[in-house]
Amino acid sequence: MSFDWQPLSEPIWLTLKLAVLTTMLLLVVGTPLAWWLSQTSSRLKHAVAALVALPIVLPPTVIGFYLLIFLGPNGPGGAVTQWLGLGTLPFTFEGLVVASVIYSLPFVVQPIQNAFEAIGKRPLEVAATLGASARDRFFSVAVPLARPGFLAATVLGFAHTVGEFGVVLMIGGNIPGETKVLSVAIYDHVEMLEYDQAHLLSIGMIGFAFVVLTALYLANSRIGARTEA
Amino acid sequence: MKALLLLLSLIVGVMPAMAGEVSVAVAANFTNAMHELAPLFEKATGHTLKVSFGSTGKLYAQIENSAPFEVFLAADTKRPEKAEAAGLAVPGSRFTYASGKLAMWSAKPGAWRDAEAWLKQAAFAHLAIANPKTAPYGLAAQQVMRHLGLWDVAQPKLVQGDSIAQTFQFVATGNAEAGFVAASQVKAWKGGGMVWEVPQAYYPPIEQQAVLLTKGADDAAARAFLDFLQSDAARAVIRSFGYGVSE
Structure with missing residues (x-):
């Protein structure tokens, strides 16, 4: 009897694609946001920081429910995407990317922001007196010094997207190859009493999460040791 | 000592008959009807209902893994039959409470x-x-x-x-x-x-069956709820929500 791998490999592949894309987008969006939050003395700082942190606190049902309305044909987000000729985003892979970017935002912004803040003002002031432009100070001083933060952000953003469930369930529509990611596939297998497949995917997820987090802690302690030396 | 024992036996003997609590797993489509039925049942019998909603498949998976439900209102006949065959439900307690449209x-x-x-x-x-x-x-x-x-x-x-x-x-x-x-x-x-x-000829009838789960086999309140579900008052409510009920 041959084992049918396709229903198992499709969600894995889709989940990896979603997590990679989301993480890349989040690094692009999150880095300037984290930099601003770390440098600004604006009154808005705390409000923006709270906004970024909201997805940590809110249940996925709240995010999923409002995304469904906001991105739907009668919502403002849906109006924009329809005007751009993109249709509406719920039930599409692109919709999941948008949802994941929102959902995983704090997991990328916060580690980078903390790393920027940990640098302190001195190295940047020294670079400025040496004649480095703002651009130079950012790319040649701040970013390299914040490397552990970027590493943590990348790993956490990626892992958190892989682990996403509630939001996807609410706006995905369970379409194989499009929105049926790993967590939803596992849920489906459990509901259909296909415990073998559910075990296979679940144990894979546990192993994956363990390896990723161990690698992160290991890398962080090495970078820490090197910086201290 | 004798008085205390008498008191205890009185309490133990009377309590279950007075007011019980029934945990019911209900298929999602029946949510609205259930919300109207629950207060009627509670008023008529003094028992209280604890209701969990979900898809029939999910509820069945939970029951199979010893969820604390006493009554199962499914949206089909397949799961209640399966529950009976697997020894999760009381044999002979199955009946159709509504046919879905x-x-x-x-x-x-x-x-x-x-x-x-x-x-x-x-x-x-x-x-x-x-x-x-x-x-x-x-x-x-x-x-x-x-x-x-x-x-x-x-x-x-x-x-x-x-x-x-x-x-x-x-x-x-x-x-x-x-x-x-x-x-x-x-x-x-x-x-x-x-x-x-949708014309009924286009799909086989959605017979929704209720079943007494083994967890509720000795529970008077659970049995009272199943009796209530077959009463005229309950059937009128069920019919008002667009379900078919047997005459």
């Missing part, structure tokens, strides 16, 4: 003039159904589309709700132009829209 529903008034023609043209981006593998109304929707010869055409445009409640939500928010839901849900919805009651 399938409806195609859109939140947009005037979405179609002729529902069947509209379906056949497939001029929609998304059509919502419940997961046919876990939700009996999803299975019925699949059978309707097979009957109309649309299943292969429509399949790429189908979005699946986890339960019939989520399917309804996809349509209510306008994200799916239409969807196959339970007629009872449309009856309970106050927001307008458009409905096509």
Whole structure:
């Protein structure tokens, strides 16, 4: 009897694609946001920081429910995407990317922001007196010094997207190859009493999460040791 | 000492008869009817109800893994039968409490003039159904589309709700132009829209069965609830939500 791998490999592949894309987008969006939050003395700082942190606190049902309305044909987000000729985003892979970017935002912004803040003002002031432009100070001083933060952000953003469930369930529509990611596939297998497949995917997820987090802690302690030396 | 024992035996003897609590697992499509039935039952008997809603498949999986339910109101006959065969339910306690009616529903008034023609043209981006593998109304929707010869055409445009409640939500928010839901849900919805009651000939009857689970075998309140469900008062409520009930 041959084992049918396709229903198992499709969600894995889709989940990896979603997590990679989301993480890349989040690094692009999150880095300037984290930099601003770390440098600004604006009154808005705390409000923006709270906004970024909201997805940590809110249940996925709240995010999923409002995304469904906001991105739907009668919502403002849906109006924009329809005007751009993109249709509406719920039930599409692109919709999941948008949802994941929102959902995983704090997991990328916060580690980078903390790393920027940990640098302190001195190295940047020294670079400025040496004649480095703002651009130079950012790319040649701040970013390299914040490397552990970027590493943590990348790993956490990626892992958190892989682990996403509630939001996807609410706006995905369970379409194989499009929105049926790993967590939803596992849920489906459990509901259909296909415990073998559910075990296979679940144990894979546990192993994956363990390896990723161990690698992160290991890398962080090495970078820490090197910086201290 | 004797007085104390007497008192204890009085309390123990009287308590279960006075007021019990029934934990009921209820298929999502029956949510609205249940909300109306619960206070009637509680008033008539003094027992209280603890109700959990979900898709029939999910509830069954929970029951199989010793969820603390005493009564199971499924949306099909398959799961209650399975529960009985697996020793999870009391043999002979099964009965049909409602027969479900399938409806195609859109939140947009005037979405179609002729529902069947509209379906056949497939001029929609998304059509919502419940997961046919876990939700009996999803299975019925699949059978309707097979009957109309649309299943292969429509399949790429189908979005699946986890339960019939989520399917309804996809349509209510306008994200799916239409969807196959339970007629009872449309009856309970106050927001307008458009409905096509699918002819019964297009799908096998959705017989929804109730069963007493072994956890509730010796529970008077659980048995009282099953009796209540077959009373005239309860059947009138069930009928008012668009279900068929046996005469």
